[in-house]
Amino acid sequence: MECFVSGRFILALMIAFAAFALNACISQKPWHVEEVTGHLPDLKFSLTADNGRLVTPTTYEGHLLLMYFGFTNCDSECPVSMARLARVMQLLGNDANRVRILFVTLDPGRDTPQVLHRYVTQFDPDRAIGLTGTTSDIERLTKQYRAAYRPRSKIGEAGGIDHGDAVYIFDSQGRARLLATSADSDEHLAQDVRRLLETAH
Amino acid sequence: MDLLYWFTPWEESAPVFIATVVVAALFLRGRARSNPRFQQKLYFWTGLAFIYLVSHTQFDYYAEHQFFIHRLQHLVLHHLGPFLVVLSSPVATLRAGMPEAGQRACRLIAEWKPVQYLLSALCNPVVAVTLFCGLIGFWLLPSVHFTAMIDWRLYRLMNWSMFINGLFFWGIVLHRGPIFSVRLSPGSRIAMMLAVIPPQIVIGAMIFFASSELYPIYTICGRAIGGLGAIADQQIGGIILWIHGAMMSAIGILIVVRGELMQQKH
Numbered sequence: 001m002e003c004f005v006s007g008r009f010i011l012a013l014m015i016a017f018a019a020f021a022l023n024a025c026i027s028q029k030p031w032h033v034e035e036v037t038g039h040l041p042d043l044k045f046s047l048t049a050d051n052g053r054l055v056t057p058t059t060y061e062g063h064l065l066l067m068y069f070g071f072t073n074c075d076s077e078c079p080v081s082m083a084r085l086a087r088v089m090q091l092l093g094n095d096a097n098r099v100r101i102l103f104v105t106l107d108p109g110r111d112t113p114q115v116l117h118r119y120v121t122q123f124d125p126d127r128a129i130g131l132t133g134t135t136s137d138i139e140r141l142t143k144q145y146r147a148a149y150r151p152r153s154k155i156g157e158a159g160g161i162d163h164g165d166a167v168y169i170f171d172s173q174g175r176a177r178l179l180a181t182s183a184d185s186d187e188h189l190a191q192d193v194r195r196l197l198e199t200a201h
Numbered sequence: 202m203d204l205l206y207w208f209t210p211w212e213e214s215a216p217v218f219i220a221t222v223v224v225a226a227l228f229l230r231g232r233a234r235s236n237p238r239f240q241q242k243l244y245f246w247t248g249l250a251f252i253y254l255v256s257h258t259q260f261d262y263y264a265e266h267q268f269f270i271h272r273l274q275h276l277v278l279h280h281l282g283p284f285l286v287v288l289s290s291p292v293a294t295l296r297a298g299m300p301e302a303g304q305r306a307c308r309l310i311a312e313w314k315p316v317q318y319l320l321s322a323l324c325n326p327v328v329a330v331t332l333f334c335g336l337i338g339f340w341l342l343p344s345v346h347f348t349a350m351i352d353w354r355l356y357r358l359m360n361w362s363m364f365i366n367g368l369f370f371w372g373i374v375l376h377r378g379p380i381f382s383v384r385l386s387p388g389s390r391i392a393m394m395l396a397v398i399p400p401q402i403v404i405g406a407m408i409f410f411a412s413s414e415l416y417p418i419y420t421i422c423g424r425a426i427g428g429l430g431a432i433a434d435q436q437i438g439g440i441i442l443w444i445h446g447a448m449m450s451a452i453g454i455l456i457v458v459r460g461e462l463m464q465q466k467h
Contacts, residue, residue, distance in 0.1 A: 039352035143212065146351050148266040148423025164423030179351070181421045 031195075032188035033169075033180040040168070040176035043067070045141050047104070050117035050130035057174045063100045064197055065170040069147050069163055071107035072119040077165045077182070084186055085167065086123040091190035095197055098172075101128040104141060106149055106161050108132045145176075169193065172200045208254075211261040214357065221253045228291060231298025241289040248285030251277050256360060265350065266425035268416055269437035275363055276441060279337070280449040283367035287375045288456070311381075320381040324373055326393050333370045334400035336362060337442070341404060343415050350418045370397075375453060377460055387461045394450040394457075405443025409436050 043057040043065065057065075066085055070078035082103065089096040103120050105111035111119075116130025132138075142149035147164050167189075169178035177196060180189050210218075228245060237245075254260060255277045264274040296304060310316055322328060340349060340359050349355040373380055374390045385393075408415060414431045424434065 034347070036351060039348060039355075146265060146353075146422045148425055150262070150425070162423055162425070162427040164421050166421045166423075179421065181417065183417070 031178060032192050033178050033184045035177065036179045037175070037177050040146075040179075041144050042176065043170050043174040044144070045131075045133075045137065047131040047133040047137060047141075048113055050113045050120060050132075052113050055129075055131070057170075060100050060102075061174075062172050063098055064172055064193060064200070065100050065102055065168075065174075066193070067102040067104060067145075067168040067170065068166075069104050069106055069142060069149065071105050071161055071163075072111050072115055073107065074161070074163075077163070081165055081167065081182065082120070082123045082128070084182070084189075086128070087186050088190045088193065089124055089127060091186060092193060095194055096127060098197055099127060099193060102131055103128060104131045104138065106138065106142070106163055108135055108138055169196065171196055207259045209259065210257045211259050211265075212353065214257060216357075216361075217253070217257045221249065221257070224295070225249060227295045227298035229298065231294040231296065234297040235294040237289070237291075237294050241291070241294075244285045244289035245291050245294075248282050248289065251285065252282035252364065255282075256364075263425045265356070266419060266423060267429075268419050268434045269441060270425070271350075272438040272441040274360070275337075275340075276445055278360055279363040279367040280371075280446060283364065283371045284375070284449060284453070286368065287371040290376070317381070321383055323369060324380055324383040324385075326373075326385065326389050329370055329373055330393050330396045332366055333397050336366050337401065337446075338404055341408070346416055347418045350416075351422070371453070375456060387457055390457055391454050394453045398447045398450050401446040402443055405439045405441070405446065407439070409439030409443060411435065411439075 046054065046056050049055045049059075066088075068078075068081055068085065070081065072078075082101075085101050089099065089101070092099060101120070101124060103116070105116060111130070111132055113130070113132060116132055120128040120130040139149060145166075145168055147166065148162060165182045167180040168176060169180060169192075171177050178192055180192075228249075232242070255264065255274045260270075260274070263270040265271070296307070299307070323332070339345060340363070349359045370393075373385065374393050378384075412432075414420065415435060417431075419434065420431050424431075
């Protein structure tokens with residue numbers, strides 16, 4: 001009897017496992033870029049925007065946010081990534097009005113709100129926002145999203161700052177949903193952003 | 202940059218801090234009663250210092266953002282640190298440092314049947330070897346590694362699991378007396394250390410010879426050391442696992458052989 005029960009128990013366990021695996025396969029969301037839902041914390045910051053105002057994520061509530069860490073003196077990844085995000089906005093058409101690009105500077109010493117304003121408006125005058133703050137504010141934000149940033153590093157003082165090329169995508173509630181890189185195509189990124197906008201309602 | 206800054210934690214972790222302080226305090230208290238030899242004290246403090254330094258200082262930043270430094274961190278957490286701590290045979294000293302109530306609680310837990318079953322299963326040579334190598338392989342699966350490096354909770358779980366597993370494995374293979382009432386012959390302890398070498402070599406070589414980037418998370422989030430390419434970083438990491446991981450087994454085997462020869466002499 002005992003053997004029968006344990007046999008049945010094992011069978012039930014196997015069925016449950018198979019059902020779970022099948023469910024996972026069916027409900028798997030085929031995003032083009034990396035999905036990070038639940039792995040990265042919700043967006044939380046208090047920084048100065050390029051118009052000089054103090055902003056928090058609630059300022060952009062209802063908008064899907066594309067956050068990128070860079071600095072205006074960067075001559076390789078940052079302009080390329082920002083130009084790419086501007087192209088994604090073009091691909092989105094009218095949907096782009098519900099999206100904002102947040103360019104967070106890693107060089108707050110040089111990137112004042114005015115400098116940032118001049119920089120971001122080159123890429124998208126209406127929907128790109130430059131953000132700056134104290135070194136510790138920016139360090140806290142980069143740490144939360146595992147973005148490499150050493151404000152005290154000597155390499156930083158020499159001019160160049162080593163940083164990643166990740167675009168952190170947050171839904172309209174400020175939840176981290178996707179992580180895009182330069183390896184992802186503009187079209188794929190635009191498709192994923194549009195899909196995220198559709199599921200927001 | 203002031204020196205003290207390097208010793209401040211990159212990400213504060215109360216469990217790491219509390220565990221280190223408690224273990225250090227127990228050892229200091231127990232020292233008077235159990236009177237450990239100088240060598241034991243040296244091994245214990247070096248091991249504990251290594252473990253703390255790689256997990257609760259600015260070193261952690263580099264481990265998060267450079268693959269080969271992450272491998273160095275795990276070399277200390279899974280191999281060198283636990284190895285040194287076990288080599289110091291600290292159990293008697295730590296127990297002597299515990300207050301009466303703590304000792305009673307430890308005895309009660311150790312006598313609890315489910316705990317005994319679990320421990321004897323974990324002490325099984327096949328289980329111990331599989332867990333030791335399986336854990337290295339599991340956290341290095343590209344998709345698992347990606348998630349573990351972005352999710353701070355999984356990152357901590359990864360480091361803790363490596364450390365606890367290391368402590369367990371080296372505890373079984375280096376300790377001469379019975380562990381949780383399981384006594385393993387010196388031959389099987391040597392065989393266990395030999396058995397963990399090939400998987401580490403294979404995983405290390407697979408990473409070293411990979412022509413594409415296996416762990417893009419470091420490029421995505423940015424590398425700590427500029428000028429070192431993704432493949433070079435990956436190759437150094439692979440070499441660390443390949444050679445240094447296996448090296449610890451060789452040292453462990455020499456220690457077991459020496460211990461047996463010394464005993465025969467007496």
